[in-house]
Amino acid sequence: MSKLHQSLLPFETYHIFSRAVGKEKLFIENRNYIFFLTKLHQHTKEVADIFTYSLLPNHFHIVLRIKDYHNITSHFEETKKKKFDPIKFDISDFIMERFSNFLNSYTKAINKTYNRKGALFLDYLKRSKVKNESDFTSFIFYVHKNAVHHGYCKEIGDWPHDAYNSFLSKMPTKLLRDEVIIWFGGVENFKQFHNQPIDLKKVDFHEFD
Template identity: 45%
Template sequence: MERFFHPSQNMFADTFESEKCYHIFNHAVHGNLLFIQETNYHYFLQQLTKHTQFVCDLYAYCLMPNHFHLLARIKNQEALIEYYHTRKQAKDPQYNPDNFDKTTFDTHKFVMQQFQNFCNGYAQAFNRFFNRKGVLFMDNLKRKVVKNEVYFTKLIHYIHYNPVHHGFCKDLNDWRFTSYHSFLDNRTTPLAREYVLNWFGSPQEYSRFHQSKPDSRLANLMEV
């Protein structure tokens, strides 16, 4: 399997870089909730897929009432630039990609814009539905570089275990708004399911790994 880690890099990331893996998370402001009704969770995932599927591969997620966690790898530079051209041509049929200078392409700015579009779109819909005004998310989308293979494996477990950690359920099987279940059935999913299952070796090994509690040392690093 392809590996994509850079052990020497700083865990705390200021920018998104192509072909690197990140733990991405954010929190509602001022004790507010991000999700009130079940339909909010589903809409959030729909919008996440709509805005980010062409800039990153999604390996895991967990949606909690007032925050969310994602594990994603930014796509390679060629894929990002191709999507950039697609978006430009959709807005301007006269746009000519032959005039594009790839040395000026800002990976972080382009990727961040897709996540901002996603968060802003969800917040606007949420505010309209609940007759609410003002910001919904904290100012900055938080992100941390996944520094090695062990960390990647433990982080998938930690993200799925988050509802148990916060006391919303006693068993991770009982929280429906994580990606845990998506790796154990054949329903359509935006997740890189085959990659994750191959990473663990099999669905059985994936399930077995989740039967233990996650590494407690991750809690201090991951809390939002």
């Protein structure tokens, strides 16, 4: 299996990402970014917790952790109205179904709103397992630096459609903010770490042209 088509498994952490087909844009107006996050939460909240994200006009990056086996099988039984049998059902397929429903729901809404037809995203969701502590730190950092890397802003924190500023705030959030801040050793250490220059060669970070 390609490292970008890895199965989503309980209690594992992943970097997931996708982009728009051709020269299309995923987000045309500011309200689209908010709607995307609403749909993400609506369709995946029972199977995944979100660490952070970056949404750019033609692609997105998300770092998340899949929930534990019990939570996911309970959600399966609630939605499918049948007992989960690991011999008959692949739990990773069920998890992927949640994410497919999310992307399909967003696509249908955009198509209806802007009178377009057909696919909006590339035909699969790329996902890369976070293998170790260094990976986790790097993915958080590079997702937050994504808008700077692509030239949408000059300084980290200036792009309004990523989660960086949420980690500096005390406002309620659906992100695993406390876990990330503790990981970096506090807010000040988090900020200092993110002041480093970006170097994509230091991490297996898959980008889009």
